[in-house]
Amino acid sequence: MAIDIRTQALKKPIPVAHYLFNRLYEIGIRSVHGLPGDFNLVALDYIPKAKLKWVGSVNELNAAYAADGYARALGISALVTTFGVGELSAVNGVAGAYSEHVPVVHIVGCPSTISQRNGMLLHHTLGNGDFNVFANMSSQISCNVARLNNPAEIAEQIDFALRECWIHSRPVYIMLPTDMVEKQIEGARLDTPIDLSDPPNETEREDYVVDVVLRYLHAAKNPIILVDACAIRHRCLDEVRDLVDKTKLPVFVTPMGKGAVNETSPTYGGVYAGSGSQPAVQDLVESSDLVLSIGSLKSDFNTTGFSYRTSQLNTIDFHSDHCKVRYSEYPGVAMKGVLRKLVERVDTTKLSNEKLAPKVVNEVSENRDDSETITQAFFWPRVGEYFKEKDLVVTETGTSNFGIWESKFPPDVVGVTQILWGSIGWSVGAAQGVAMAVKDMEEDRRTILFVGDGSFQLTAQEVSTMLKHKLRVTIFLIYNDGYTIERCIHGMEAEYNDISRWNYTEIPTVFGATDKEVGKHIIKTKTELEKLLADKDFNEAKGLQFVELWMPKHDAPRALKLTAEQSARNNALME
C-alpha cells in the first residue's frame, strides 16, 4: 500500500478506527453496544485495542435500547451497527434517544467509498445505488451526521460529532466506510481532550435573567420548584440540589423527572402531573404563585393528559437552550448558568414559604386490602419500601410507568423511564445498558426493572446479554395477561390486547443460565411478595433475579386510568 504524502506529514499516524474508539474511551465510554456485520467487522477489531468492551447484544433494537440505558446511567454511550439492515433495526431505539435527549453515538459501518462511488449493487442496499438514503433517514433523529469519507477531515468530524452529542444530549450518526477504517490520520490530536464544556451564556444576558428571576422569587408568597426530565438529561441536578438545599422551598418532580431530587429531603412534596397527582400535591402546586419549572417537558403522558392547572403568569421556565419568565423569553440563555447564579445570589431571608410540602411516605398500609391479590395500589408503595439507596429503577410504558409515581425513593435512587417516546420493550434493553454502566463504573448497585408481560415479549432475548455479562438485574415482570394500558384506552376485552402466556421464569434457563446463576420467583399473593421482599438473598443477589408477579388483568394505577381516558378522548375528537 502506497503511503501518500499526506500520511507522511502526520506526526503520529494512527488508523481512523483507533482514533474514534480512543475518543469514545476518553469521554467516558467503557462498553460499546451493537452487532457485527461485514461492513463493520474490521472496525470492531479496534474496540479492545482502545480498552473498550464489546457488548454484543442479541439484536440491534435491543442494542440501541441498551445504549440508551447506558447513556442515562453513565452519561453517554456508543452503538455500532452495520449498513442498512443493522442501523434500520436500531432506528426506533435511536429515535427514542433523540426524543428523550439521550446522547448516543451511533456508528454505522458502511460500504467503502469506492463501492459507493461506483454505485455497486451490494447486499444491504435498496438496490438503487443510493448509499445516502439511510443516513438521510437518520439525520431526522440525530443532532449531527458525520460521513467519514475524506481522511483529511475525519478527526475534526469525529471530535465535532462527539461534542455535539454531549452538548445537545442527543444522538449523532457517524457513517464509517470500510476503506476509511484503517486510513491513517493525526493521532497527536488525541493528546488534547475534546472540549465538552457547556458553552457559557453571555454574562450580561445571564445576569439580567437571574435578576428578573430573583425579583419574582423574592416577591412570591409560596414559590415551589418543579423538576422535570431535561434537568436530568442536561445535567443540572447539582444546581437543582443546591437550589433546594439553600432555598428549602417545596420541591416536586414530574413523572419524567422522578429520581431527580432526594425524596427524603424535608421539602420534597411528591410527583406533580396535573390531575394524576395526589390531591395535596396538586393543590399546593396549582395554588403556588411562582413555579420554578426546571427542564420541563409537558407531554401528554407526563402531565396526565395536559391537565396542569398552573398559569404561565406564575411560571418561570428553565430550559437547556432558553429561559422564560412568565411570557418573556430569553433565547440562548441556558439554565445551567442561571441556576448556579440563582443559588449564589438568592437572599434566603427574603423568601417566604407559606405552605409546607405534603409529607411523602410509601402508603403501604393505607393501600393494603384484606385479599391476597397483589393490586397495583398496594404494590407500588410496598416496593418503595424495598428500594435501597443508589438503586437504579427502570420502568416500562404500561402500568409500571404510572405505578412508580406511588413509590417513594430512598436517596440517590436513579429513575429511568421513557415516558415521552414510550416504545415498549425498551426497558429490557435499557436495563441491560444501565446494569452494564453500573458494572463499568465499578459500583455496587442494584438495577431493578419493572416491565409488563406484553412489553417484555418484544425484547425478551436481551436477558441473554445480561446473563452473558453476568449483570446484576432484578426483573419484576408484571404478569397481568396482556396489554392492560391499552385495554384502559380502548378494547378492554379485545383480542388484540391479549398475548400468549409464556413461562417467563424459565426464560433465563433457556438462554443457558444455570439455577445457581439466576433466581426464579413466581409471586401470586401478598404473602409471597412480603416473603420475597424480606429475603436477604433476594435483596443482595449479585446476578439475575426474575420475578413473575401476578396482578389482575383489569387493574391499573389511578394515574394511568386518568391518562388513558384523556388519550382515548383526544384520539376520538372530531371536528
Next chain:
Amino acid sequence: MAIDIRTQALKKPIPVAHYLFNRLYEIGIRSVHGLPGDFNLVALDYIPKAKLKWVGSVNELNAAYAADGYARALGISALVTTFGVGELSAVNGVAGAYSEHVPVVHIVGCPSTISQRNGMLLHHTLGNGDFNVFANMSSQISCNVARLNNPAEIAEQIDFALRECWIHSRPVYIMLPTDMVEKQIEGARLDTPIDLSDPPNETEREDYVVDVVLRYLHAAKNPIILVDACAIRHRCLDEVRDLVDKTKLPVFVTPMGKGAVNETSPTYGGVYAGSGSQPAVQDLVESSDLVLSIGSLKSDFNTTGFSYRTSQLNTIDFHSDHCKVRYSEYPGVAMKGVLRKLVERVDTTKLSNEKLAPKVVNEVSENRDDSETITQAFFWPRVGEYFKEKDLVVTETGTSNFGIWESKFPPDVVGVTQILWGSIGWSVGAAQGVAMAVKDMEEDRRTILFVGDGSFQLTAQEVSTMLKHKLRVTIFLIYNDGYTIERCIHGMEAEYNDISRWNYTEIPTVFGATDKEVGKHIIKTKTELEKLLADKDFNEAKGLQFVELWMPKHDAPRALKLTAEQSARNNALME
C-alpha cells in the same frame, strides 16, 4: 356528532377503516400483521368486521418480516403499526420488502389531524411537533405514501396506494389519523374492484422488441434461459414456465431465483451464480451465445461477488419496467407481455440447442464422508431428498442461503430467501408469514425453515406467534456456535462472532407449547439425521417441529466461502 352535508350526499356511507380493510380482503389478504398501539386501536376493531384475521405478532420488526413472508407466499400483505415507535421498529423489515420487491401495505395509526395541526406534545413523537418526520423516512422505502387527512380524498388515495403496491410489487405507506378512522366515505365504490391488471405495453413497441428478441433467438446456437428474482416478484412464472416448456432450452436459476422453475424439468440445469456455480453450470451458461435473462438482480451475494463471465453482447434482459437487447434499451416495455408473445411466436423448428443442460441431482453419496459429522456439503443435498412437492422452503442469510443451492427441489417447491437485503432474523418472521399464508389459502403444505443460531436469536419470539396460530412449520436451526458467515468474511476466531449458547429446542416450551404440540429434536450425527428425515411423524407433522442441527463451527458451503472472500476483498479495497 353532526352529519355534514358531504356525508349526506354519500350513497352508502361507511367508515374509512371499513373501506380500507374491505379493500384488503378484496385483493386477497386474509390475515393482517402488526401490533396494537393507542393510535390504531379503534381501527383494529374493523379487522374482524372485514372478515380478516388479526395475527398479533410479538414485535413490529417480526411483524414486518412476517408480512414480507406472507406477501411472498400469497401475493400481497398488510401490516398495521402505531405511530413512531411501532412503525420505526418495523422500518427495517419494510425496507427489506422494498429492496426485494415485495408488496406490503403498511398502515400506520397516527395522531388525529387535530392533534397534528395543534402540534401537540404527544407520546410517540420527537417532541418537536413534527408529525411528518416518520412518513418522510418511510417515503424512502415505499412506492407510495398516502396521508389520509381529508375524507373527500381518502377512498381514492387508498385505491391508488393499493394499486401501486401491487403493480410495482413494493411497499406503500398509509398514514391513518385516529379522527379519520370512523369518518364516513363512499362505500358504493367497493362495488367496483380495484383494477390490479398490469398496464399493457404499447403494442407496436412490444412487437418490435419481440421481433428483435426472436431474431437473436432463432439465430443463436446454444441459447439458455436464466431466471432471477424479479421473475418471481413481478409474477412472470407462468410465462417462464411456458417458455421453457415450449422451447425446451436449458434453464437455470440464480440464487434469488431458486424455486422459480420446475427443477425436475428435463432441461433444468441448476443454479448459476458465476464462480459459485457447479463447474458444468458455469461452463454452459458462460459459453452460451444467448442468455435470456429474466428478472435479473445482480447483487454481490446473488452472483458470488459479481463473478458472472457472461457478456452483455450475448444477453437479452427482461425486466418489469424495461427490456434490453445487448446494448439496446427499451424503457417502458415490461417483460410480462413480451414473454407471453415470445411463447406464442417462437418458431421451435428454428431453435438450436447444441449443449444439453447438466443433469441436476441431489449429490448425497458424493458428499457423504466416513464421519458422523453433519457437514454443510453433505447436509444440503441430503435435505433435498427430504423435500416434497409444494413445500415452502425459507432460508436465512448465513450458511443456509448458500447451502440451499445444492438442494434440488421437487416440483412446485417455493423458495423464499432475502439475499439482497440480507437482514438476519428475517427468516423466522418470514416463515411465520409464509405458514400463515398457506393456512389462509387452505393448502396442505409444509413450511420448512433453515436458520442459523445467530440469526435465530434476533427474532426468536416469533415462534410464539407460530404456536398461537398453530402454524405448520419445521425449523432446522443450524447450531454452529455463532456467526459462521461473518467468520468467513473477517474474524474467524473473533469474540464478536461468538454468541451465547441457548437451549433452542426448549424455546417453544417456554412460549407455552405442550410436548404434544411440538416436536423437539437435537441432531448431532448423520445417523440421527437419517433417522429423523425418514420418520413419518416428523415428515407429516401438522404443528411445529424444532430441529437443533449440529454442524461444525468453521464449516461453510463452497459458494459462501467464495462470496465471503470477495466481500472481504471489496471492503478492504483502497485507492
